[in-house]
Amino acid sequence: MIDAISEKTVERLSLYRRILEGMAAEGKTSIFSHQLSALTGGTAAQVRQDMRVLGYNGSSANGYDIAQLIESIGLFFRGKGCHKAVLVGIGNLGRALLAYFAGRSPYMEIQAAFDTEPGKTGRVIHGCRCYPVDELVPIIRRETICTAIIAVPDQAAQQTADLLVEGGISGILNFAPTRIHVPAGIYVDNIDLTMSVEKVAYFANKKFKEKE
Amino acid sequence: MIDAISEKTVERLSLYRRILEGMAAEGKTSIFSHQLSALTGGTAAQVRQDMRVLGYNGSSANGYDIAQLIESIGLFFRGKGCHKAVLVGIGNLGRALLAYFAGRSPYMEIQAAFDTEPGKTGRVIHGCRCYPVDELVPIIRRETICTAIIAVPDQAAQQTADLLVEGGISGILNFAPTRIHVPAGIYVDNIDLTMSVEKVAYFANKKFKEKE
DNA sequence: TGTTGTGAATCTCTTCACAGCT
DNA sequence: AGCTGTGAAGAGATTCACAACA
Numbered sequence: 167m168i169d170a171i172s173e174k175t176v177e178r179l180s181l182y183r184r185i186l187e188g189m190a191a192e193g194k195t196s197i198f199s200h201q202l203s204a205l206t207g208g209t210a211a212q213v214r215q216d217m218r219v220l221g222y223n224g225s226s227a228n229g230y231d232i233a234q235l236i237e238s239i240g241l242f243f244r245g246k247g248c249h250k251a252v253l254v255g256i257g258n259l260g261r262a263l264l265a266y267f268a269g270r271s272p273y274m275e276i277q278a279a280f281d282t283e284p285g286k287t288g289r290v291i292h293g294c295r296c297y298p299v300d301e302l303v304p305i306i307r308r309e310t311i312c313t314a315i316i317a318v319p320d321q322a323a324q325q326t327a328d329l330l331v332e333g334g335i336s337g338i339l340n341f342a343p344t345r346i347h348v349p350a351g352i353y354v355d356n357i358d359l360t361m362s363v364e365k366v367a368y369f370a371n372k373k374f375k376e377k378e
Numbered sequence: 379m380i381d382a383i384s385e386k387t388v389e390r391l392s393l394y395r396r397i398l399e400g401m402a403a404e405g406k407t408s409i410f411s412h413q414l415s416a417l418t419g420g421t422a423a424q425v426r427q428d429m430r431v432l433g434y435n436g437s438s439a440n441g442y443d444i445a446q447l448i449e450s451i452g453l454f455f456r457g458k459g460c461h462k463a464v465l466v467g468i469g470n471l472g473r474a475l476l477a478y479f480a481g482r483s484p485y486m487e488i489q490a491a492f493d494t495e496p497g498k499t500g501r502v503i504h505g506c507r508c509y510p511v512d513e514l515v516p517i518i519r520r521e522t523i524c525t526a527i528i529a530v531p532d533q534a535a536q537q538t539a540d541l542l543v544e545g546g547i548s549g550i551l552n553f554a555p556t557r558i559h560v561p562a563g564i565y566v567d568n569i570d571l572t573m574s575v576e577k578v579a580y581f582a583n584k585k586f587k588e589k590e
Numbered sequence: 591t592g593t594t595g596t597g598a599a600t601c602t603c604t605t606c607a608c609a610g611c612t
Numbered sequence: 613a614g615c616t617g618t619g620a621a622g623a624g625a626t627t628c629a630c631a632a633c634a
Contacts, residue, residue, distance in 0.1 A: 173577065174626095176580050177573050180572065181555075181557075181573055184555055209626075211626075211627055214595065214596085215596090218596080224593085226592080226593040226633050227592090229593070247584075247586055247587065249583075251579065257477075258477040259478060265470040265471075266471060267572075271572050271575065271576055273579060336582040337585065338578070339574060343396055345418055355581075357569065357571075360392065360482055360483050362567060363479065365392060366525055366565060367463065367524075367549065369565035370565055371457050371461075371549075372459075373549065373565050374459055375459060384602075386604095420604095422615095423604075423606070424603090424605080426617065427617095427618090429616090429617090436617090437611085437612075438612055438616045441615070
């Protein structure tokens with residue numbers, strides 16, 4: 167791993183793993199690059215390039231061994247780091263995310279959820295314990311959690327981010343449409359749902375007009 | 379519109395609009411490229427390039443007129459097409475999306491929601507009427523809806539997509555981790571939540587290790 | 591024959607640098 | 613002085629093309 171691995175590649179590796187696990191469950195033991203690429207919507211060359219950064223080598227006779235490949239990708243994601251996350255904001259979206267991630271990824275578990283509203287805390291939602299935000303910083307520190315998901319209303323996003331930074335988080339997935347500011351050395355990714363839907367609408371329109 | 383506009387640019391235009399509307403609400407009337415770029419996390423040059431594809435010209439004295447810019451971006455998204463969307467899958471995520479989008483984007487309105495489960499249909503959730511999937515195709519056709527959001531469980535994603543295609547949809551936003559197959563001429567964008575969170579976890583770990 | 595692994599070419603997006611304007 | 617608009621350079625990601633191999 168001499169050069170830094172691109173975000174796009176990391177995304178695809180995550181996707182490959184899930185597809186491969188599905189195939190393994192079906193009893194398949196090996197796969198060719200063009201088969202995998204057909205399932206992900208990419209190209210065979212791209213799959214091979216991704217394998218390259220993984221450092222995993224296939225055979226030209228049988229392609230890639232599925233079990234070994236899953237293990238390689240697992241190793242890549244597991245690294246030697248932590249995989250605990252917290253969620254901030256237990257609104258509609260927050261609760262949906264808790265339900266969604268309950269037991270979904272082997273490399274990521276939401277350990278605790280937080281909200282300012284007292285009615286939402288002190289209970290367990292989809293297997294996740296909910297606390298008031300006051301306890302955010304101490305809990306992050308005690309449990310050495312390094313990833314956080316922000317699902318609070320727009321106005322609260324920045325102050326939530328500040329708290330997370332104070333707690334020593336290293337990565338943030340931000341669902342609030344506001345772009346948050348954090349010091350260098352902290353990774354931030356934004357999922358802006360409004361943007362996504364407007365984008366699809368734009369291209370849908372474009373395709374629609376092309377049809378006429 | 380001589381050359382095709384990139385997805386990245388469309389994403390940023392959506393973001394600009396929201397930021398600019400916030401500024402307009404605060405009474406600001408004009409903005410410089412470097413100010414806008416600071417708010418989006420981009421560069422001033424990038425903002426200027428985006429303005430270029432928009433066809434909007436600022437002045438070197440006052441920068442960009444906020445009201446006019448909002449209008450330009452609105453025109454860009456509004457086009458002459460439709461902005462009705464449907465949602466398929468009224469689970470945790472689907473309901474959260476209905477709540478989220480209720481009155482959020484002026485260029486996109488979720489007109490109807492669908493689910494296979496009878497208990498979830500026949501009522502109104504967050505202002506959106508819910509129907510059984512049987513009515514999906516006729517309703518899409520009747521209302522000439524061109525955008526759809528898929529929030530169904532993994533296994534149902536492809537058959538949902540098939541129905542949408544049958545109904546004549548032009549764009550799909552797919553939240554299921556499965557990559558769906560559709561004929562050419564239909565735009566598909568995937569939001570893969572597991573992937574996103576694994577990506578953040580990976581880079582969080584990386585940053586964390588770099589700190590030591 | 592069909593595959594992988596890989597350097598090179600290509601394509602796409604971002605950033606630079608500077609002329610022209612106010 | 614400081615800004616915008618813009619062609620060109622730079623970076624980054626994808627795809628091609630082909631040698632080596634089973």
